[in-house]
Amino acid sequence: MPAHSPSIPRALHIVCVALVALGLGEAAVTQPVSEPRFAQLDNSLRVAAVPMPDASRISVQLWYRAGWADDAPETLGACNAARHTLDACARREIAAIKPPDAAATTQLAAAGRSGPSLRFSSGTLPDAVWFAWSGPPGALPDLLHRVRALAEPGRIATCVPRSQTLAVGLGRFSLSSECASDAAPPAAMLPESVYAFALALWSTAPAQRSDDDDDGPRLTVSSDAALDFAARWFVASNAHVIVVGPAEPEPVIEQVRERFGDLPWTEPPRRNTAPARPAPERLRESCDATWDELRLSWPAPPADAPGQQAWDVVAAHLCNTVDGPLHARLATRGALPPRWRRLAWRDAGIFEVTLEFSTPQPLEAVEPIEVEVRDALRQLTQKPPEPIAFDRARALAARAARQRRSSFDAWALTLGEREVVGGDLLKADRDPDRLTVPGVDELQRIAAELLRARCVTRCASRSESRQPMECTSSRPVATPLGEATAAPTWSGDVGRVRVELFAGEAADWIEVVTLGDERLTDAMVGTLLLVGAADRSIAEFRDYLSYHGLDLMPARQGDQAGLVSRGPADRLPQMVELHRELLRPGPRPANAIEAATAAAATLTTLVAQSRRCGQAEMYIPPGAIGWHVDWPIPTSEGVFREHVATIPDDLRASVRIRGPVSPEAARGAVAEAWDRERPGR
The missing domain is CATH 3.30.830.10 (Metalloenzyme, LuxS/M16 peptidase-like)
Incomplete structure (x- = not known):
């Protein structure tokens, strides 16, 4: 059988690239594409x-x-x-x-x-x-x-x-979780529900829900x-x-x-065809009599297509807990912080917003909430966000994109999926380090497009598992540097702090881990983010983290415990200083222990109620700067007093950094944070 040539569209694409390169003259020769x-x-x-x-x-x-x-x-x-x-x-x-x-x-x-x-x-x-x-x-x-x-x-x-x-x-057939808000778990569906959901989004018939149990048939x-x-x-x-x-x-x-080449040729199997996409219209699935979870989905471009980061900025602006208009509108109705994610479906994409409520909602509440969502989008089309809100949304969108692209293996598989399922990886953005910076007009254009597009609304109770799309397992937060089996690329001492650098897979995304000695026990890890910053409000920390596009979680490695942050490489000083602030010894306010105990009890209840969908790691819960569902939550006031009331003055810490950071930059950031006394202490 003769060898086959590339398809016509691919050949034209490659020829066009060659012609453009020729037109660029010597510049194209020195830097070929x-x-x-x-x-x-x-x-x-x-x-x-x-x-x-x-x-x-x-x-x-x-x-x-x-x-x-x-x-x-x-x-x-x-x-x-x-x-x-x-x-x-x-x-x-x-x-x-x-x-x-x-x-x-x-x-x-x-x-x-x-x-x-x-x-x-x-x-x-x-x-x-x-x-x-x-x-x-x-x-x-x-x-x-x-x-x-x-x-x-x-x-x-x-x-x-x-x-x-x-x-x-x-089992559950995963749709690619292309981009998502704070640590959202990957999307998944029951097999027979995948096609039904796509049919609801792109055809004239509403999707039918599956009645299978939680583990799947x-x-x-x-x-x-x-x-x-x-x-x-x-x-x-x-x-x-x-x-x-x-x-x-x-x-x-x-x-x-x-x-x-020596594999034998056989007749390829025949496959069915995909459904055609109709004109946009709004659809709503049948809902339970009472529900506490509402999902709205719109057709969207694939998240890995070039120049599509503006969709992430729109989502981050609407849903963030500091100044997000959708969060502000729905908080008065008892809604938890909104979540968003972008999914891949064949050669297209899905944009989804999930709203959860602390108490069951009646069926008649669906329409007013849909109106609130449309009003938030309409407001964005009429009035651009304030500069500080726009900068925050761009930082959060960049963080979501970097989290998705920071793993080479996951990024490579995304390209493979675009070729085999989507039909052409040439339509994907193949540069994991390229992030576009959209303008305000692009955000307003997308908001207007969402107002016109078909929207599928699904609502259900989290106590049931019959919705077509449901969470399966939360994204694991592994031990920091868990895959860094090689030795550090550089290590040295800055005062009493040991600094180690490790190679990373991303070009401008870093992970900073600050660990203390064995006196920082598991209980310490579970309480640092509750009372470690008692002299600063949770709102201030949320503002700071979201504006710089950083995340913050407890960390443990061996018998050491502390904190881990991930973010852009140019935010290294902020991450090191943030860790030092939380690990700095000093007296606590008189009511800190009692307040922390109450907050921990509330958080324990929240995690227990939402563990099935990993909700606790999708957003920053009330009373904590950051959290992960797998970490223990001490509720004993005695444990708080023993492990958190004071942090040792002679704490010997190690700072481990994975990513593109020079020894000089690491040494300077650690020296600035750890050698300077905190004002007022």
Whole structure:
């Protein structure tokens, strides 16, 4: 079978880039634009090589188109069973898959990395299944070897014998959580609800809710069904191999051709077609008689499309808890701080705002709340935000984008999804370090567009789990620097503070961790953010954090405890100073312990009520500067007095920074914060 050439739109895109480069003269020669390269092998396997010269890792992904979200449950069950089986097989046999030659092992050793630095993951999307390996750039031959082993015909048959019964859940098919407010968990749906929700957003019929239980429906799937599904769908003619990282595209494609070219060609499976999109109109699903959660969704451009950060700025402006107009309007109705997120659906996007209420609401309350949302949007179209509010919204939007892009593996998978599910990664913003700065007129244009667009309203009680889209698991806040297995790139002492620098994956996003000695126990971690700043109001800290686009959480590493912040690299002095303020010894106000105990009790109740959806980490709860659902909340006044009433004057701390920070900048920021006495002490 002859090799295939790139599609016409891709070819035109590449030709246009070349013509533009020629028109730029010598400037284009000195700084050439490195574009992705595409190929299709004789066996119909598609290859994409996406160069990212500044990346510190490389990702090799194997994608299969795997039907549509409206397939029968038995088909979805077989799909999940096949994927989970291959996943388990790959993880079990990691040590058994040897590098193809000694050169790969030598390259890994030269890069200062070992086997554990290689990462493997897999997942099921509504329209595709993926398997991905990533590692240091020198590990590319090894990664290709491992992916090739997964693509071997009949590989799944070596993992599970025929005629075996597999009890498998349909699970939850994730939509990409492209961009979200404070640590919002990734979106997820029951399989049969994915198609229904898209139908509600883009067709004339309202979506139907699923009545399945919280864990999703479970099926008994035979291994024969999983094997047959893999034999039909997991074939070269239905596969994509996508390589993202600091490697020249043409040599990468040749390596893929050498390793995957011998896979046999088979007839590709037929797939259904997606529904057409109708003219916009407002829709509302049927709601429960009483509810405490309301979600409004609008069609939107994909969040990873170039120049789309203005949507994030609009969301951050409307929903932030300092000066957000939507938050101000709904707080009087008993609403908790609004949450927002942007999702990917095939080649489009979804913009969603979630409103939760502390008490159940009657059905007739839906319409007034919808009116409040439309009025907030209309107000934005008529009057631009104040400069300080606009700057705050841009900082929060940049933080959300940086959080999404700070993980190379997640960013690389986003590009893979845009190619396989969305249809063309050339339409995605492939520069993880580029953030646009939208103007006020762009915000007003988007607000007007939301007023005109179709809106799907869904409401339900969080005590039930029948809404089409629901949270599954909160984004884990891992031990700080948990993946920094390599030694520090620099370390030194600044007074009694030990400073260590670690390499990061993002170009201008840093993580600052300040840890004390063993006297800062778990109880200390659980109370620092409640009473550590008793001489400053929670509102002041929220204002400060949101304006600079920073987050703040408890931290623990080994027997040490303290604080962790993440934010732009140019905010290093602010993060170090903030930590020092919270860890500075000194007397507390007389009622600090009693107030902290009451606040902790309230927070405990809030976390218990919302643990199922991870609500406690989606916004900063009342009475705390920051929080995470997994951290303990002491409620004993004695524990507060023992561990929080005073912080030792001779506290020896360590400051660990991951990201693009020079030793001089780190030393200067720590010296400025820790060597200066606090006024009034």
